[in-house]
Amino acid sequence: MELRHLQHFVAVAEDQHFTRAAERLMVSQSGLSASIRALERELRAPLFVRTTRRVTLTEAGRALLGEAERILAQVRAAHEAVAAVQGVLRGTLALGTEQCIAGVHVAGLLAAFRRRHPDVEIRLRQYGSGTLAEEVAAGRLDLAFAYRTQADTDQLRSASLTTEPMYVLCHPEHHLAGAAALTPEDIAGEVFVDFHPDFGPRRATDAAFAETGVRRTVALEVNDVHSLLDLVDENLGIAVVPRHFRHKREALTALPLKGTAEAAYETVALLPPHRATSPAARALMTLLETGGE
The missing domain is CATH 1.10.10.10 (Winged helix-like DNA-binding domain superfamily/Winged helix DNA-binding domain)
Incomplete structure (x- = not known):
């Protein structure tokens, strides 16, 4: 063969x-x-x-x-390992990421990586965290930046990058906009805008509500951040999102979500479970850890 x-x-x-x-x-x-x-x-x-x-x-x-x-x-890993021993990083870096991931400036990180390792071909794929975990496990990705959820990451090696609290985004004229903070019980009956269930923030939000026993209904489901913000900006619903999303649309009201131990989003680097990390992926992680982005 x-x-x-x-x-x-x-x-x-x-x-x-x-x-x-x-x-x-x-x-x-x-x-x-x-x-x-x-x-x-x-x-x-x-x-x-x-x-x-x-x-x-x-x-x-x-x-x-x-x-x-x-x-x-x-x-591919064998070729890259030999090249690394010879002092030259070559081969391919197959990287996945969820959009607008916290804790990693992906474009800046990849630009810095390319300056240091111009002989490495970079392949970038953007998926939801569920698909990213599957792609890493199958060997189609060397590394992925994703949101941690128990079901996705139990079978993979992972390195924690940052943790953010949950915030509720709403229109400034929404009846909740004057609150200092909110709990799942406060917003259970609202119209929700959220991501597709494959996305990490959606999975973490669902887990937080399940932990409190509060049911919610996602009426408006989207696949990108800007669509979510646009719908909230038109006062069509509210959204539970990572804290850094509040800076993407300053006109919206952002309120902290309290009342659940699960109310946080953790960004992780996902690595293959049963094989060595590729030299290119190790170099990218080293660059990230040393602030090279």
């Missing part, structure tokens, strides 16, 4: 399209198709269901995907 066959297989599985995968790999589509057919012959099983619009994995393909990703990650 050749590594290039596994690389081609993973690319097609990710793109669900032979043409797009061939363009990304910079190979001909006929060459890519031949590579996949060779792998299928070797494994004696079809790996994809092909249609005119896209390709999907067969049961055999799904079984192979996780193993192929782990093999390729191990090969």
Whole structure:
């Protein structure tokens, strides 16, 4: 089994399209198709269901995907380890982050990293914390900056970066705006704006309310910070968010949320559970810890 066959297989599985995968790999589509057919012959099983619009994995393909990703990650780590011993950091840094993460200025950190290690290719992916944890566990990411939730981080190594209290954001004309602080009981009946359940702040907020036994209903669900702020700015609902969000829209009223031991968001660096941290990921963490961003 050749590594290039596994690389081609993973690319097609990710793109669900032979043409797009061939363009990304910079190979001909006929060459890519031949590579996949060779792998299928070797494994004696079809790996994809092909249609005119896209390709999907067969049961055999799904079984192979996780193993192929782990093999390729191990090969990449081997190359990077040898390069690090030789005093030159090369290879790839596959980094994930949740948007507007607290405690890390991601753009500044990556700019500083590139200045120090120009031979390392940086690949950045932005997901919710739940997906980030899955990507790190599967070996598709070397490192991720995410919000800690018990279900996501139990099976991973993690390093705490910062902790922020929960705040309630509301329009200045909202009936709660004059309060000094609020509890989950105070806001249980309100209209909530919140993120998709994959996002770390949503998971932590849900856990905080569950801890108090207070039920709430998220009526307006979004996938980005600016949409959340826009909806609150139009007085369509309130939002429970990390403290630093209050500085993103100064006209909104921000009130601390009290009354639950779980009322905090912890930012962590997520690392693979069963393999060594890649040299590039170690270098990025060192840069972060020394204030290099």
